[in-house]
Amino acid sequence: MSLVAFVYTLHVLSAVVWVGGMFFAWMILRPAVIAALEGPSRLKLWLQVFPRFFVWVWCAVVLLPVTGIGMIHLNFSGFQTAPRYVQVMMGLYVVMVALFLRISTLNLPQLRKAVAAEQWPDGVAALGRIRRLVGINLIVGIVVVAIAAMRPTF
Ligand code: HEM
Incomplete structure (x- = not known):
């Protein structure tokens, strides 16, 4: 395997894990948890899911x-000769990281604190904020992968 192929494979696998993981959490796990579990157990389950992911x-x-x-x-x-879609990819990467950092350093500790104190309404509010941000990040991630695959010449 050439170096280019190895680096490309790592890049695509990273995108698959991140975007695919968000797709699974939002589209499959979220409705399944709502159907199967009641209030506090839902929050406790998500508290086990997020740090692992x-x-x-x-x-x-x-x-x-x-x-x-x-x-x-x-x-x-070099950066100068890279196509525009690669520059768009870099810009949207920054957006995705910013949203992820907000979730992991602000909202997740809020959820953890609320569950430890058994403040369930606060926990539901924190989980709602995480759900919204993950939903936005999922859309941005799908857009990045679609742009990368289409390689538009804008
Ligand atoms: C600093 C951040 C990033 C840089 C510098 C970057 C750069 C690149 C480059 C140079 C390529 C090869 C393009 C080509 O050969 O035509 C590529 C492909 C790709 N990138 Fe990124 N990327 C970044 C972030 C992301 C993110 C955040 C995602 C998705 C979540 C992503 C998903 C992909 C995919 C799926 C491909 C393969 C496209 C294809 O060959 O069909 N990249 N990226």
Whole structure:
């Protein structure tokens, strides 16, 4: 396997894990949890889910720019000559990381605190904020993957 192929594979797998994980959480796990569990148990389950998923998101957060910038140099010999869609990808990466940091450093500790204090309404509010931000990040992630796959010449 060539270096370019290895770096490209790592890049795509990172995107699959992050965007696919958000798709599963939002589209499948969320309605399943609502159907199967009542109030406090729902919050406790999400508190077990998020930290496990976020370890993998952190891997993607690190690997995407490292491999992406690697490919810019290997494929396009620099930022100036990289196509516009790669620059859009970098911009949307910053948006995705900002939303992820907000969830993991602000909303998740709020949820953890509320569950520890058995303040269920606060926990529901924190979970609602996480759900909204993950929903936005899922849409942004799908847009990035679609743009990357279509390689538009704008
Ligand atoms: C700093 C951040 C990023 C940089 C520098 C970057 C850079 C690149 C580059 C140079 C390519 C190869 C393009 C080509 O050969 O035509 C690529 C492909 C790709 N990127 Fe990114 N990327 C970044 C972030 C992301 C993010 C956040 C996602 C998705 C969540 C993503 C998903 C993809 C996918 C799926 C491809 C493969 C497209 C294809 O070959 O069909 N990238 N990226």
